[in-house]
Amino acid sequence: MASDIIAGDVLAPVQEVDTPGFDTRALQALDSAHYLHPFTDHGALRDRGARVMVRGDGVYLWDSEGRKVIDGMSGLWCVNVGYGRASMTQAVARQMDTLPFYNSFFNTTNVPAVMLAARLVDLAPPGFRHVFFTGSGSEANDTIVRMVWRYWQLMGQPQRQAIVSRHNAYHGSTIAGASLGGMAGMHAQGALPIPGIHHIEQPNFAEHGRGMSEAEFGLRAAGWLEEKILELGPENVAAFIGEPVQGAGGVIIPPPTYWPEIQRICDKYGVLLVSDEVICGFGRLGTWFGSQLMGARPDLIAFAKGVTSGYVPLGGVLVGARVAHVLVEKGGDFNHGFTYSGHPVACAAALENLRIMVDEKLVERVALETGPHLKTAFGSLASHPLVGHAESMGMAAGLNLVRRKGATVHDCEAFPRELAVGMVCRAHMFDNGVIMRAVGDRMIVAPPLVMTTAQIDEMVERIRYCLDLTLDDVQSRGWME
Ligand code: PXG
Helix, strand or coil: CCHHHCCCCCCCCCCCCCCCCCCHHHHHHHHHHHCCCCCCCHHHHHHHCCCCEEEEEECEEEECCCCEEEECCHHHHCCCCCECCHHHHHHHHHHHHHCCCCCCCCCCCCHHHHHHHHHHHHHCCCCEEEEEEECCHHHHHHHHHHHHHHHHHHCCCCCCCEEEEECCCCCCCCHHHHHHCCCHHHHCCCCCCCCCEEEECCCCHHHHCCCCCHHHHHHHHHHHHHHHHHHHCHHHEEEEEECCCECCCCCECCCCCHHHHHHHHHHHHCCEEEEECCCCCCCCCCCCCHHHHHCCCCCEEEECHHHCCCCCCCEEEEEEHHHHHHHHHHCCCCCCCCCCCCCHHHHHHHHHHHHHHHHCCHHHHHHHHHHHHHHHHHHHHHHCCCEEEEEEECCEEEEEEEEECCCCHHHCEECCHHHCHHHHHHHHHHHCCEECEEECCEEEECCCCCCCHHHHHHHHHHHHHHHHHHHHHHHHCCCCC
């Protein structure tokens, strides 16, 4: 079935570019001998051998065996301006030549950090005039927890320590980040979440919205926050944190009624609203920040990834007027910070990345051209026999692999979880020139924002072809009804 789907030259052979000079087996052996990877079952990896990525250009990557893949995941939701941008290399090299590092402690600063803070304030929603830099998204969320607690201490309400988050949220992998996140598998591996962090159900219409319209469900899901605030006592609740669209959780797009109602509830109880924009910031949804699209006015914004397009690690927190006023005017020393807060090379990379984004109008392109194109192209996969439903927003999209399609998202029959059909599908994608991420049986993409409409078509046709391979595969394993 799979082979007759390939249309014209859209699917060029994957063995396209020879990349000599790498001894893949030797690299894999060293890798499995010494390198502990993030979120990885090393026993399984040893048997398979890691794929060694060696080069990137635009939206394509090459591995050590010369196989070319189209990167549907922007590295890991971050390489928004694409690979191989010479001006990024030059900006970083220039800064390394001039001043590779200096700290921002002890009344010192550096030029790129100052310029970037000012630039980010220009791009941020109204009311944000301050930035705290970190090295990653996890550190940004740790910073937020400490800032929120310090804020309420300075406000004379130190008992306000509870922070409400959602199940299936991802906020990082440090102790605070993993606690804020709602990933059961992370909590299960040791004493998490830390005290004071509470989780409500996620606004996942397909999973929890049966019998309701999407609009009704959005209000209902936001109502879970109000119930939790009342249960904890509003006088004890410090903040609510959420990703505008849950990324690692599977591109879960909330109904349009959700975020405005969350905002109303936070306002009603004086609870700080935190938007984790590590994925949704910097154009992913077709706006500079995802909360702008969602109708929320956060007090704090976490960012990372797209701020440098992943070329150099950088994260941070945009601090809105309400918190900044108290921290800056009344706070004295805030005993928090990292060696690499405001790292000059990372900030220089971010400045160049933002210049590219503005010059190439990447945010506008996502809003007006590539995002709508992805919606149509990716949406067409919903007709595939293995796909229950497919959704997208901006340059993020997800589809559910199902055993039996239904008239609505609530009538599809899922595969038994233990079959891990998503992993079967991901392996076909990986082997056939497209990188797609599996979250259970939800297959997701978040391509570089520079991906053209023709490249989106190429990616989607590859995905369709691999869905055919997956269908053949699960049928031959006897997993379909
Ligand atoms: N917040 C959000 C919303 C994220 O997506 C982080 C915080 C943490 O950022 P750092 O830079 O500390 O990793 C993230 C990271 C996946 C995946 O599998 C997603 C992330 C990280 C690793 C894997 O989709 N997002």
